[in-house]
Amino acid sequence: MPKQLLSNENMVLPPIHRHWIWPTRKVAPMATLLLVVIVIVDTAGSTVLPAVARLLVTLVLLAAIGAWGIVAWAQWAANTLTVTDQRVILELGILLRRSKVVPLDRIQDIQTTQTLMGRLLDYGTIEINVAATQGTETFPYLRSPELLRDQVYVLSEHARK
Numbered sequence: 068m069p070k071q072l073l074s075n076e077n078m079v080l081p082p083i084h085r086h087w088i089w090p091t092r093k094v095a096p097m098a099t100l101l102l103v104v105i106v107i108v109d110t111a112g113s114t115v116l117p118a119v120a121r122l123l124v125t126l127v128l129l130a131a132i133g134a135w136g137i138v139a140w141a142q143w144a145a146n147t148l149t150v151t152d153q154r155v156i157l158e159l160g161i162l163l164r165r166s167k168v169v170p171l172d173r174i175q176d177i178q179t180t181q182t183l184m185g186r187l188l189d190y191g192t193i194e195i196n197v198a199a200t201q202g203t204e205t206f207p208y209l210r211s212p213e214l215l216r217d218q219v220y221v222l223s224e225h226a227r228k
Contacts, residue, residue, distance in 0.1 A: 073153060079222060082147040083215070085208040086190035090139040097135050101128045148206055148215075153226065155195065155219060157206055171226035173198045177219055179212040195219070 072078065108116070108124050116124075141161055149156045155169040175198050181191035191212035195204045209215060 072151060076151050076153045078149065078151050080150040080215075080218065082149045083209065085143060085146055086188065086210045087143075088184075088188055088190055089208040090136075090143040093139040093142075094132075094136050098132045101132050104128060148209065150215075150219060150222065152222065155204075157204070167204055169195055169197055169204050171219070171223045174219065174223040177216045177223075179216050181212060185212075193219075 105125050105128050108128075109121055112121055112124075145161045145164075146159050147157075149158070152171075154171055155174075157167040157169075159165045159167075174195055176196035178194045178196070179191050180194070185191040190208055190210055192205060192207045193209055193212050193216055195206070196202075197204060
């Protein structure tokens with residue numbers, strides 16, 4: 068959520084986080100790999116490693132999965148898209164914070180892209196084409212991208228009047 072809104076600016080939509088698939092996609096490959104290693108250590112390592120060593124390796128790997136999940140969740144929580152009656156604001160990052168601002172009256176075109184999985188789980192990418200030198204702003208893994216596209220389009224039409 069933006070720390071400050073402009074004078075006479077009102078929030079139209081509450082801050083939007085990326086779809087839950089985003090942190091899942093970050094955690095799942097590493098968690099799967101570490102779980103396979105845990106199974107190998109606990110089964111095949113039973114003849115080579117003592118029980119205490121196997122337990123220690125298992126606990127360390129489970130802690131690594133948990134830490135990886137916490138980092139992915141923190142990144143997910145820190146990345147927001149906010150729509151006000153004057154602009155669209157995308158804020159990214161935890162330690163290095165980046166903010167992109169798109170004035171509603173400068174929006175020329177809004178495009179959505181959804182994969183098959185995105186259509187099934189209702190997430191996708193929104194690309195906002197902005198007039199002048201800003202070019203295109205891309206916001207991936209957003210929930211209900213078509214609904215958001217329509218809302219931003221209506222707001223941009225009102226902003227130009």
